[in-house]
Amino acid sequence: MNLLCLTRFPERVLAPVYVTVPTTTATATSREYSPLDIFRSNKAQNFAIEGRNLKFSFTTRQTQDAPVLRDCSIRIPCGQFWMLLGPNGCGKSTLLKILAGLLTPTSGTVYVNEPKSFVFQNPDHQVVMPTVDADVAFGLGKINFTNDEVRSRVSRALHAVGLSDYMKRSVQTLSGGQKQRVAIAGALAEACKVLLLDELTTFLDETDQVGVIKAVRNSVDTSTEVTALWVTHRLEELHYADGAIYMEDGKVVMHGDAASIRSFIESRQSAYINQINS
Numbered sequence: 001m002n003l004l005c006l007t008r009f010p011e012r013v014l015a016p017v018y019v020t021v022p023t024t025t026a027t028a029t030s031r032e033y034s035p036l037d038i039f040r041s042n043k044a045q046n047f048a049i050e051g052r053n054l055k056f057s058f059t060t061r062q063t064q065d066a067p068v069l070r071d072c073s074i075r076i077p078c079g080q081f082w083m084l085l086g087p088n089g090c091g092k093s094t095l096l097k098i099l100a101g102l103l104t105p106t107s108g109t110v111y112v113n114e115p116k117s118f119v120f121q122n123p124d125h126q127v128v129m130p131t132v133d134a135d136v137a138f139g140l141g142k143i144n145f146t147n148d149e150v151r152s153r154v155s156r157a158l159h160a161v162g163l164s165d166y167m168k169r170s171v172q173t174l175s176g177g178q179k180q181r182v183a184i185a186g187a188l189a190e191a192c193k194v195l196l197l198d199e200l201t202t203f204l205d206e207t208d209q210v211g212v213i214k215a216v217r218n219s220v221d222t223s224t225e226v227t228a229l230w231v232t233h234r235l236e237e238l239h240y241a242d243g244a245i246y247m248e249d250g251k252v253v254m255h256g257d258a259a260s261i262r263s264f265i266e267s268r269q270s271a272y273i274n275q276i277n278s
């Protein structure tokens with residue numbers, strides 16, 4: 001049962017070291033990427049998520065301090081939907097867990113607007129109450145809301161994720177994607193400002209995949225406060241994003257608009273295919 005607390009409840013973050021630094025979001029180009037690019041600017045913007053020079057190592061029985069993140073810097077403007085991509089094992093989930101406060105970086109600074117919520121990949125880990133409305137209201141129990149306020153928040157959150165007609169449905173009868181949307185509605189009902197979403201569409205068929213991604217897009221669009229960071233391997237999902245970050249081997253390789261990141265990854269993939277075919 002407490003798993004839900006992990007997924008939905010605000011987590012501890014390091015104290016903000018900076019909140020707003022004047023900048024524009026760098027546009028991805030083929031020139032060499034410098035982590036400092038995203039902090040250079042000529043325009044003031046508010047950022048919901050900022051990580052500077054983040055490093056992280058796991059210590060295992062076999063290896064002392066195996067480096068996973070090597071100097072990652074990212075920043076994501078408030079009210080936008082961004083995606084994080086990169087090959088298996090490059091450190092995407094580790095970075096997301098640091099932003100969620102589930103892991104502490106070895107060095108570097110992190111600031112994430114609160115409250116924030118981390119949604120896991122497995123839909124069956126997201127929902128615990130018997131009905132949809134009870135599940136969305138679950139996290140509100142710790143706040144002293146009136147019944148009317150709870151009902152109104154649940155209703156608005158379910159509307160944002162396109163599940164208004166499912167309020168009284170048993171969660172056991174939902175598809176994987178619908179369960180993910182119920183989990184997102186739970187975060188929205190608690191007025192979460194940042195959604196951290198780790199490969200939600202991996203186990204879903206195409207219809208469910210599109211349903212979840214549109215739910216996140218709509219949640220961001222219908223609020224001025226919600227910012228989402230979505231980890232994915234699916235390039236076609238970049239169509240829904242305002243911006244994206246591409247990582248390799250524990251480093252941020254590109255950080256910019258979604259279309260440019262998509263072209264960059266596609267050119268990377270075709271160069272790799274040409275190389276193995278030659």
Ligand SMILES: Nc1ncnc2c1ncn2[C@@H]1O[C@H](COP(=O)(O)OP(=O)(O)OP(=O)(O)O)[C@@H](O)[C@H]1O
Pocket residue numbers: 058059060068086087088089090091092093094095
């Ligand atoms: N608990 C852990 N202990 C030791 N090493 C770990 C642990 N969790 C992850 N790692 C290692 O850290 C590296 C980055 O893992 P991470 O899960 O962040 O990658 P990822 O980019 O999310 O990969 P994927 O696309 O497969 O989900 C990998 O080499 C992984 O083996």
Ligand SMILES: [Mg+2]
Pocket residue numbers: 092093094
């Ligand atoms: Mg991962």
